[in-house]
Amino acid sequence: MIGNKTETNPIGSRAAEKVVNNFSITVATVNGSGSQTSNLTLMRALFKMGIPVSGKNIFPSNIQGLPTWYTIRVNEDGYLARCEGQEIAVAMNPATFMKDVEGMVPGGVLFFDDSIKSPVSRQDLHLYPMPIKQMVRDSDAPANIRDYLANMVYVGVVANILAIDMERVYQALEFHFKGKQKPIDLNWNIVKNAYDWASNNLQKTDPYIVKPSNKTDGYIMADGNTAAALGALYGGLQFAAWYPITPATSLAETLHEYIPVFRKDPVTGKNTCVVLQAEDELAAIGMVVGAGWSGLRAMTSTSGPGFSLMVEYVGLAYFAEVPVVIWDIQRIGPSTGLPTRTSQGDLRLAYTMGHGDTKHVILFPGSVTECFEFGWKAFDIAERLQTPVIVLSDLDFGMNQWMTKPFEYPDRPMDRGKVLWEEELKQLGEKWGRYVDIDGDGITYRTLPGNKLPNAAYFARGTGHNEHAQYSEEPEDWENNLLRLRRKIEGNVALLPKPVITSTRAANISIISYGSTTAAIEEALTSLSQQGYKIDHLRMRSLPTAPEVMEFVRSHERNYVIELNRDGQLHQILRLEIPDCSMKLISLSHLDGLPLTAGWVVDHIIAEEEQQK
Amino acid sequence: MTDQIAQTSRAQVNLVGLTKNDYRGNPSSLCQGCGHNSISSQIIAACYELNIVPENVIKFSGIGCSSKSPFYFLNRSFGFNGLHGRMPSLATGALFGNISLKGIGLSGDGDTASIGMGQFKHIVRRNVPMVYIVENNGVYGLTKGQFSATADEGLELKKQGTNPYLPVDIAWEALVGHATFVARSFAGDPKQVKELIKAALSHKGIAMLDIISPCVTFNNQDNTSHSYSWGKEHEVALHDLSYVPPAEEIMIDYEDGQIKEVTMHDGSMVILKKLDRDYDPTNRTEAFRVLEESNKDCCLITGLIYINQSLPTLFDLYNLPDEPLNRLSEERLRPPRETIDKVNAMMF
Numbered sequence: 001m002i003g004n005k006t007e008t009n010p011i012g013s014r015a016a017e018k019v020v021n022n023f024s025i026t027v028a029t030v031n032g033s034g035s036q037t038s039n040l041t042l043m044r045a046l047f048k049m050g051i052p053v054s055g056k057n058i059f060p061s062n063i064q065g066l067p068t069w070y071t072i073r074v075n076e077d078g079y080l081a082r083c084e085g086q087e088i089a090v091a092m093n094p095a096t097f098m099k100d101v102e103g104m105v106p107g108g109v110l111f112f113d114d115s116i117k118s119p120v121s122r123q124d125l126h127l128y129p130m131p132i133k134q135m136v137r138d139s140d141a142p143a144n145i146r147d148y149l150a151n152m153v154y155v156g157v158v159a160n161i162l163a164i165d166m167e168r169v170y171q172a173l174e175f176h177f178k179g180k181q182k183p184i185d186l187n188w189n190i191v192k193n194a195y196d197w198a199s200n201n202l203q204k205t206d207p208y209i210v211k212p213s214n215k216t217d218g219y220i221m222a223d224g225n226t227a228a229a230l231g232a233l234y235g236g237l238q239f240a241a242w243y244p245i246t247p248a249t250s251l252a253e254t255l256h257e258y259i260p261v262f263r264k265d266p267v268t269g270k271n272t273c274v275v276l277q278a279e280d281e282l283a284a285i286g287m288v289v290g291a292g293w294s295g296l297r298a299m300t301s302t303s304g305p306g307f308s309l310m311v312e313y314v315g316l317a318y319f320a321e322v323p324v325v326i327w328d329i330q331r332i333g334p335s336t337g338l339p340t341r342t343s344q345g346d347l348r349l350a351y352t353m354g355h356g357d358t359k360h361v362i363l364f365p366g367s368v369t370e371c372f373e374f375g376w377k378a379f380d381i382a383e384r385l386q387t388p389v390i391v392l393s394d395l396d397f398g399m400n401q402w403m404t405k406p407f408e409y410p411d412r413p414m415d416r417g418k419v420l421w422e423e424e425l426k427q428l429g430e431k432w433g434r435y436v437d438i439d440g441d442g443i444t445y446r447t448l449p450g451n452k453l454p455n456a457a458y459f460a461r462g463t464g465h466n467e468h469a470q471y472s473e474e475p476e477d478w479e480n481n482l483l484r485l486r487r488k489i490e491g492n493v494a495l496l497p498k499p500v501i502t503s504t505r506a507a508n509i510s511i512i513s514y515g516s517t518t519a520a521i522e523e524a525l526t527s528l529s530q531q532g533y534k535i536d537h538l539r540m541r542s543l544p545t546a547p548e549v550m551e552f553v554r555s556h557e558r559n560y561v562i563e564l565n566r567d568g569q570l571h572q573i574l575r576l577e578i579p580d581c582s583m584k585l586i587s588l589s590h591l592d593g594l595p596l597t598a599g600w601v602v603d604h605i606i607a608e609e610e611q612q613k
Numbered sequence: 614m615t616d617q618i619a620q621t622s623r624a625q626v627n628l629v630g631l632t633k634n635d636y637r638g639n640p641s642s643l644c645q646g647c648g649h650n651s652i653s654s655q656i657i658a659a660c661y662e663l664n665i666v667p668e669n670v671i672k673f674s675g676i677g678c679s680s681k682s683p684f685y686f687l688n689r690s691f692g693f694n695g696l697h698g699r700m701p702s703l704a705t706g707a708l709f710g711n712i713s714l715k716g717i718g719l720s721g722d723g724d725t726a727s728i729g730m731g732q733f734k735h736i737v738r739r740n741v742p743m744v745y746i747v748e749n750n751g752v753y754g755l756t757k758g759q760f761s762a763t764a765d766e767g768l769e770l771k772k773q774g775t776n777p778y779l780p781v782d783i784a785w786e787a788l789v790g791h792a793t794f795v796a797r798s799f800a801g802d803p804k805q806v807k808e809l810i811k812a813a814l815s816h817k818g819i820a821m822l823d824i825i826s827p828c829v830t831f832n833n834q835d836n837t838s839h840s841y842s843w844g845k846e847h848e849v850a851l852h853d854l855s856y857v858p859p860a861e862e863i864m865i866d867y868e869d870g871q872i873k874e875v876t877m878h879d880g881s882m883v884i885l886k887k888l889d890r891d892y893d894p895t896n897r898t899e900a901f902r903v904l905e906e907s908n909k910d911c912c913l914i915t916g917l918i919y920i921n922q923s924l925p926t927l928f929d930l931y932n933l934p935d936e937p938l939n940r941l942s943e944e945r946l947r948p949p950r951e952t953i954d955k956v957n958a959m960m961f
Contacts, residue, residue, distance in 0.1 A: 044961050175961055220960040230956055236946030238938050239709055241702075262948040262956075265941075270934040272946055274709055278702065279735040286695065286702025286732070293693055293703075294671075294710025295939035297946070312696055320693075406957040409950050414943045421940075449671050449691040450711040450937050454635075457668065459684060459692040470639075471684070 019207045021051050021076035023087035025158070028100045030093050032064030034148030037176060037187070038155045039070040043401060044172035045164050046074055047221050050213040054080035054519075055401040056595060061246070061339040067096045076213060080403060081520035082595040087208060088162075090154045091116065092132070101125070109206040111154055111161075126206035128198075130157050135197065139190055149190050156194025161202065163209050166195060220406050224371040224397030224516075225301075228327055229254035230407065231375015232299055233262050233273065236414055239291035239298040241276045241284040243306055246339045247395040248329040251301040252277075281306035285313040285326070292317065292324040293460055295419065295448035297379045299325035303395075304333040304346055314388050315354025316462040318485070321435070321446070323382035323417070326390045329398040332593045341593030342395035344515055345565040350390045351543060351573060357482055361489060361496065362543040363391045364514035368404035370541075371397060374497070376410050381495060383417035385488060386446060394564070396516040396595045418445040422453050434458040434469040435481065442488030489544065496542035499549050507534040509609070510556040512549075512585075514540040514570065517562060517596040524601035531602075533609065540570065545577040553581045558612070560605060562588045564596060628664040636661045638685040648800030648826030648841075649679055649748045653686045655803055656717065659810040660687065663858065670715045671707060675700040675729060678755050679721030679748035679826075687717075698729030701736035704743055705927070711937035712928045715814060716743030723753050726762040726781040733783075737790040737819050742926040744813040744820045747783050748800075750828035751839035758831035765838050770831065783823040785904050788897065788919055793818035795900065795919040799844045800826040805915060808883075811856035812917065815877040818926050825913060844913055851892045851903065851916030852885035878922055885917065894920050 025042070029035035036057070043055040054073050060066035073080055085105040091097050091112040098118055101110065106124050114129035132153045136146045159169055169191060170184075177183040229251050232240070242252040255275045263273045278284035284300045291298035302310065307328045317324050328350060332343035352358050363378055365371045374391050382389040425432060425447060432455075435444050444467075447456040458469040465481070466472040502525070513521050518539055528535055538552050538559075553559050553574065559581075561571040568587030575582045588604050590596050626632055636657045641650050660670065667689035674680035676697035683692045695703040700718050708716050725733045725747045736745065751768065753759040760768065760776045763783065768776040787795045794816045796809045806824060813820035825844055827833050833840045838847070852873070857863055859880035875883040875894065885894065893899055900919040907914035934941070 047961065172961075220957055222960040226960070234947055234953075236943065238941070238946065239706060241706065262952060263946075265934050265945050266949075267945060268934045271932045272934065272938065272941055274931050274933070274938075276705075279731060282699060283702035283705075283732055283735065286699045287706030289695070290673075290693065290703040290706025291709055292706075294707040296706075296710050298706065313699070316696060406960075407953060409953040410947070414947065416943075447691075448710065448939050449707065449714055450668075450939060451691075452668050454668065454689050457689055457691045459672075459694065461694040462696065463694065 017207055018209055019087070020209055020211050021074055021213060023208050024071055024073045024083055025088040025090065026086040026100070027070045027072075027090040027154070028093045028096050029068055029070070029151065030095075031060055031062050031066045031068040033092075033151060035068070035070065035092070035151045037148070038151035039072065040176060040401070041155055041169060041172040042158060042164070043072045044175060044221065045159070045168040046072070046210060047216050047403065048168040048171055049165050049210060050216050051076065051210055052078040052080060052215050052403055054403060056082055056396070057400060058594065059340050067093050074210065076215060078215060078403075079519070079523040079526075079598065081523055082597050084597055084599050090158060092151065092154065094118065109208060111158060128157065128161060128202055130154060130194070131197070135190065135194055139193070141186060141190070145186070149187065152187050152190040153194040156191040157198045157202070159191070160195045160198035161204055161206070163211075165212065166192070216403060218405070219403050221401050221403055222368050223250070223399060223401055224365070224368050224393050225251040225329065225399065226254050227368045227371035227404075227407065228301070228375045228391070228393065230258060231372035232325070232379075233258055234410060235376030235379040236297050237273055237299060237379070238296035239274045239276075239288065240300065241278045241287035242300050242302065243278050243281045243284050245303045245306045247331055247399045248301045248303045248306070248327065250399065251327060251329065281309040282313070285310040285324075288324050289313050289317045289322050292322045292382070293320070297383070299327065299378075301327040301329065303329050303331045305336060307346055307349065311353050314360070315356065315358055317388045318354055318358050318360065319462055320460045321386040321444070322388075322460070323379075323386050324388045325378040325382050326388060328390060328392050330392060330394040338593045340395070342516070342595055343565060343593065344392070344394060344563045345569065347392060347565070347569040348567075348572065350392060353390070359486070359489060359544065361385065361387060361389045363389060363497065364541050365391065365393055365397065366500070366515060366518045366539050366541065368397060368402040369407060372407040377497070380415040384415050384495060385443065385492060386417060387489060392515065394516050418443055420445050420447050420456070421451060422456075425451065425453050425456055433467045435465065435467045437484055442484050442491055493544055493546055496546065498546060499541055499552070500539040501548070501552060502537040504529070504534045504536055507536040508557045509534070510536040510538060510552065510559045511601075511605070512538045512540065512553070512559050512561045512570070512574070513563065517564065520596040520598045521562060521601055523598035524605070527598060527602050528605060531606075533605070535605070543573065545574065549574070550578050553578050553584060557584060558586055559584055560586050560588050560608065562590070562596070562601060564590050566591045627661055629666050631661070631667070633657065633661050635689060636667060636687055638683070638688045641682070641685040643678055643681065644830050646829040647678070648750065648824075648828070649682045650685070651800045651803055652746065652748055652806060652824055652826055653682050655807040655810055656686045659807050659814065663811055663814060665715065665814070669713070670717060672717050672719070673700045673704040673707070674719040675721075675724035677721040677724045677753070678828075679719055680724055682748070683717070683719050698724055698727070699732055700724065701729070701732035701741070701745075705736060705739070705741050708741065708743060710939035712933060713937065716741075718743055718745045720745065720747050722747060722749045722751060722761045722763040722783065726783055726786075730781075734786065734790045737787055737792045737821065739927045740793055740818045740924055742816075742818050742928065744810065744822065746822045746824060748826040749783060749823055749839065750826050750832055751780070751837065752828050752832035754828050754831055764832075768832075768837055782904065782908065784821070784918055785901070787821040787823070788900055788904070792821045792919070793921045793924050794820035796821070796917050797823045797913075798825070798915045799848050799913060800824055801841050801844050802848060802915065805850065805854060808854045808856045809917065812854070812877065812883045815856075815879050815881045816920070817878040817922060818924060838911070838913065847911065848913045848915055849907070850888055851890070851914060851918070852888055854916055855884045855886070857882040857884060875917070875920060883917065892916075894918060897921070
């Protein structure tokens, strides 16, 4: 949205009306300049003031030098999706200055580094120049960290103008530097000096302001990768192999960070979880399949290109019936794509990963807290069904900060599935064969390496096999096995997380979505409802399609399937799995690598609905 | 009849009370005379003679003729036939389930030196404690006779014409990759194969065995270095090698200066009796030299080429409990309930 100065209201009339706890701040900096610390500090201070807040990093695939933007959205009502149009900008990057200025809403607020010499092309903005270089020079900070500290200047100035509580800023710094006094002091001094400078030198002319609230009571701030890693550790993760890839890397790194804290064996003080950085994703998944087969709770985390490399082993795990958990933190593809942009484009690949007839269990966390929950739950499902479970998160969840419900301790004991150690195997006796469907639910009993009984062993393989895991080319062995595999998963869909349905009375249209788009969709639903639209919402949490989803789709005339990819991949799957409702399913795809906004949803739903009239 | 068999086998049990039959696998479906079958027999013999309980072994393989062979030995051991070139990763993960189990990986020259080169080099680099046997025949057998990466330069095969490339030397690659046990042998020398397998099973670390194992169907011409006849004519053993189990008396006759003893970490010993030369398998530079020399002189150097028992294994790098990881109960895997508040406090 490009503001046009001729259409804007005079500044004075807007300034009179205060805008409290409802705006976005976008900070434009150069990648690698250390601005993340400053942005997190602002965001956390706002959170500690009790104001709902989110932070989204729109960053380049680069270590240093390219432009990066960080958007903090402040919203008293708790709507925290990305939104178009920024009320407040902090312009620190000369290279993007002109564009940043153009992108602001009419009457917006511009904080800028006063050494940027580009002219401000608009007259409707509130301007706050900041003597960044001067303030850093005046500080006693060592020369090698002055560039990093430069970003702390805007923290102080913005805090002053928006009335952010400085005590909260200090708390945020304490948290960030884990209580280490030296960096806390260094940064705090700059922030404080900048705050004081603003008090003495700037006159507030803009309407935006924050006021303490209590809307963050009972919430935490976290990112999805941290949540997933912690959830996995609470799920009893025993083996993780991985290979570095944006945006999944921080998941495995978080495991490293927390194993010493939470996963030292209380009995021996030894580690009960192994994390291994493999030579590539081919090896990472191979190790995980080996570990899953030998009875460990095993997982890997990756993103598109690495996920593609894992296809063959996932097919083997499906066929040999090995429980593994794979977290795909989606970025936009195909190919290398945009490594630092979000997407929901891996669904189609994930669902049928592997050649031949395959169909996998997919989980869709819809919040950061759900990343934690599915972190442990995925193992229960994988071990119960003896099959790969693929959890589709994305960059927006994985790497951005979300206000979310605190993580809850697992509400049930672990389900290790049908595992036979010596005693259990003795009891089953002759009835047992690795792939004999004793219970008729498609799920067979497995033994694990180390079982001391002479008849416990079997030879796992990707080749055709009979019920006793022996090589077989018999047509009926093949057919029976493949049919059982389908029954095993489709017949146990009830074990998977059910969809979350929000119903309005007498709605005949709906939105179906999953994952990180939830925030934008919930905001859009409020807005659409205010405009008179009655719309139900179903958030998918797993595939294969649950009966509840089928029923929901059937009971609406038009179901808009909203997702972040080109082809409407979930839409395609639902059409295949609910063929009688094919015409009731309409695809709305968002495809630019950025997180969904409520505005986009509202515009597209209204446009579609107008066509129906 | 049945009684008779039972009686005979009762008479021949090893120290863990098992007969040789208890170490056998299914009948081989490989070609008659295939070198791989001979190696399978030596694995059976070595495990029987070492009194290894089959339940304490896990077998792994990739894809190819070689990778079928784990089905033909140790039926009482767990096994996993994985993907082409990716046995090493599978084994690495699986062995973490219970690090007291002995891993035996079977691979071929296609599986290791082509598609699996990366995983081979990395399992070696990590020193995963297991036996890694490459049944090396210089040819793709299961797809009917294509050149492999270890095929001789100039090798002529019916459908393929002449091989223009220089071969990959698996023992050399292992050595470059810091393997802690490197041996080369020849399926036509079963005694040495068996002794090397025993030594490998006692090694604490990765034990790479590059065994020339002729493909009688596609690459057994007299002039190819992977054939029986070539091997028989050109084999030059570095030493006469015998394995002595822990706490057993050394019964070999020798004169001073004629033998070299290598004490393994489990107390067993590898006795290397001098043949034509002095050879010290703990000297890595020497190891490179003999390999280079054997390639230059067109001979098949066999024996224990290199051993280093001082490096930590992959498992040593993790502070793992004594009890197998795959037997840990829920209480030891899931942090207690009261920690969840701490977790949430660590967020913001």
